[in-house]
Amino acid sequence: MTRYKAIISYDGTLFSGFQRQPGERTVQEELEKTLQRLNSGQPVIIFGAGRTDAGVHAYGQVIHFDLPQARDVEKLRFGLDTQAPEDIDVVSVEQVADDFHARYDKHNKTYEFLVDTGRPKNPMMRHYATAYPYPLDLDLMQEAIKDLVGTHDFTGFTATGTSVENKIRTITRATVEPEGRPNMLVFTFTGNGFLYKQVRNMVGTLLKIGNHRMPVSQIKTVLESRDRNLAGPTAAGNGLYLKEIIYDK
């Protein structure tokens, strides 16, 4: 048995998310089907570091899986990449220790969230950025976003009813800035873990602050109160990207 770690990217538009669900097209199922073909028809289970939702994209999702034999990793990458559906790409494959676990090994994740502030929006980006065609005060968002950095109880920014018990996470980077292309803003968050819908709820709250419909102190209020009702709406998934995952050594 040999364990492999792979970095994959995908366009989330036509997927019902990463995780296998009966009757739905998922990244996990498509990759498992591709791996099974490359494994003489024997099933292969993959484990992903992050379970992205429907419509959410990835540049740097990490998965691991086991194959019965050692393979040339570049040939394996090429075979997987060319045989997987065209909305999944396999960036790299490497052999790892048998106890490596994409999900449970300690890591930091970086998410990006793209917002199209154009009026009208960019039609080429309609699946790849969330349209927000309203006035936005970038300075206010840049001030408020700093309050997310640090170790906090993020209960107020996760979906109510989330089963995870410990809602304390550490964010080491939280920024918002022009992305480079016209009318595009990019939010970037790096941390040791994110709760269900946390990034989208943080972005939804920051957009309300930027649009002067919540005070700049609202991030602190939500963190302290742990009250989901005080946060903004969940921003749409089409702007969200799982950008990079860095494992602790």
Next chain:
Amino acid sequence: MTRYKAIISYDGTLFSGFQRQPGERTVQEELEKTLQRLNSGQPVIIFGAGRTDAGVHAYGQVIHFDLPQARDVEKLRFGLDTQAPEDIDVVSVEQVADDFHARYDKHNKTYEFLVDTGRPKNPMMRHYATAYPYPLDLDLMQEAIKDLVGTHDFTGFTATGTSVENKIRTITRATVEPEGRPNMLVFTFTGNGFLYKQVRNMVGTLLKIGNHRMPVSQIKTVLESRDRNLAGPTAAGNGLYLKEIIYDK
């Protein structure tokens, strides 16, 4: 009768091109249907400056059309933009002189062509850039592309059998450079007119030069010989963008 000029952008992926064709989904037909709804059910004909092919995108296509009455142009823009399909956006609408003609009035067009050189390609860009996962020498392409600037007979770069008689055009800008995003190159061409498939054939030739499969002098050879067989293959339409149209005053 009032004449309007509009700048529109569209994602060409799901269109069989700009120009109306029986049984096909085209930008012209979708916009004419939208205008008809806004014109009390009376048909409206639109004229586009450039007839983009299937899969080709636009940020700055220009159209004109007539309506029986004067309208508030921002309300008209908003109505068109919101009622048109989501892969067409209406950037601006203005009232123009009754003799303005989007196609026949003298203008300069700028086209961009995006190439994804990544191995693997970026899955988010698979409809928005042409994948070229082979070695490319940017310096060679930058040297060769200069030969396109000026007034030339572009017969060798158009589709054989094109019915247009005069194949002399002037290119005032021709550049290729990194686009900003990882592994993305952008070709930019500005000129007073482009023949059918000219941009895609120029790009196809430049990529062959960059990949060392044609000499750097090949652009000159194709221009002088006017022989389509000496040019490279037609690059795919998904990397091509009609970027901007500037009318002479």
